[in-house]
Amino acid sequence: MLQPTHGAAGVLAAELVLLQYNVSLLSWEAAAGVLIGCVAGPLADIDKQGSIMAKIFFPVSALLRLLKIKHRTFTHSLAFLLVLGVLAIPMPPLYYWIFLAAYASHPLIDLFNEQGVRLLWPLKLKIRLLPRMIAVDTGSTAEMIFRWLLIAACVWLLLLDAGFAAFTF
Numbered sequence: 001m002l003q004p005t006h007g008a009a010g011v012l013a014a015e016l017v018l019l020q021y022n023v024s025l026l027s028w029e030a031a032a033g034v035l036i037g038c039v040a041g042p043l044a045d046i047d048k049q050g051s052i053m054a055k056i057f058f059p060v061s062a063l064l065r066l067l068k069i070k071h072r073t074f075t076h077s078l079a080f081l082l083v084l085g086v087l088a089i090p091m092p093p094l095y096y097w098i099f100l101a102a103y104a105s106h107p108l109i110d111l112f113n114e115q116g117v118r119l120l121w122p123l124k125l126k127i128r129l130l131p132r133m134i135a136v137d138t139g140s141t142a143e144m145i146f147r148w149l150l151i152a153a154c155v156w157l158l159l160l161d162a163g164f165a166a167f168t169f
Contacts, residue, residue, distance in 0.1 A: 001109055001136070003042045003052050005143055008150035009109050010041015010102035015157045017098045025161040033098045040102035044110075047075040076107040077121035112136045112146070 014037025015025055023029050045051040047064050048071045054061035064075070074080050081104055088096050110117045114135035116128030128135060136142045 001113060001138055001143055001146075003045065005109065005147040005150065006042035006045065006106050007038050008041070008147050008154065009105040010037040010039070012150050012154050012157075013037055013041065013101040013105040014098045015154055017094070017101050019157065019161065021094050021097075023094065025158050029094065033095060036095055036098050037102035040099045041105055043103055044075045044080075044106040045071075047071050047073070072107075072110060072115060072126075073118045073121050076110060076117045077119055079121055081107075109146075113138060 011034050014033045015030075018025060018030050018033050023033070025034075042051075043053050043057075046053040046057050046061050047069050048054055049061070049065065069075065081100070084103060085100055088099055091099060107117050107119055111119070111127060111129045112135060113128065114132050114137055116126035118125065119127045130136070136146055
């Protein structure tokens with residue numbers, strides 16, 4: 001999946017955490033949370049040379065390259081999520097859970113990709129949720145549709161939170 005798709009998934013994860021904490025999506029707290037989600041969602045691609053995250057966080061990306069960490073391995077694993085969970089403990093609880101949920105959205109949606117993810121790194125097992133013939137290829141029309149569905153879900157939650165009762169079922 002591409003950075004905009006991961007960004008949308010990170011925003012959706014942030015909105016879900018904000019709503020769980022009963023924070024209005026039309027607040028300054030929510031604005032900060034959505035920003036965290038927008039950055040944390042694509043952050044796992046820091047291991048992919050040339051990605052936006054690798055460019056923004058170049059020193060970390062360069063270190064991962066020196067350590068020969070390949071794409072969709074360590075930074076997409078449950079082990080790395082645990083490391084981030086420990087490192088992020090100083091964050092306020094709301095933003096801690098937004099950060100972790102948004103980051104976790106990345107390997108989660110990559111599981112729909114044909115290439116799969118080494119979620120249980122260091123094990124070499126690649127996991128994917130869909131058979132190759134119906135998996136979502138990076139940059140494909142299917143990914144674009146998936147991205148728009150994520151964006152629609154974000155907008156729907158925002159409208160619900162803003163009190164637009166016409167959007168309830």
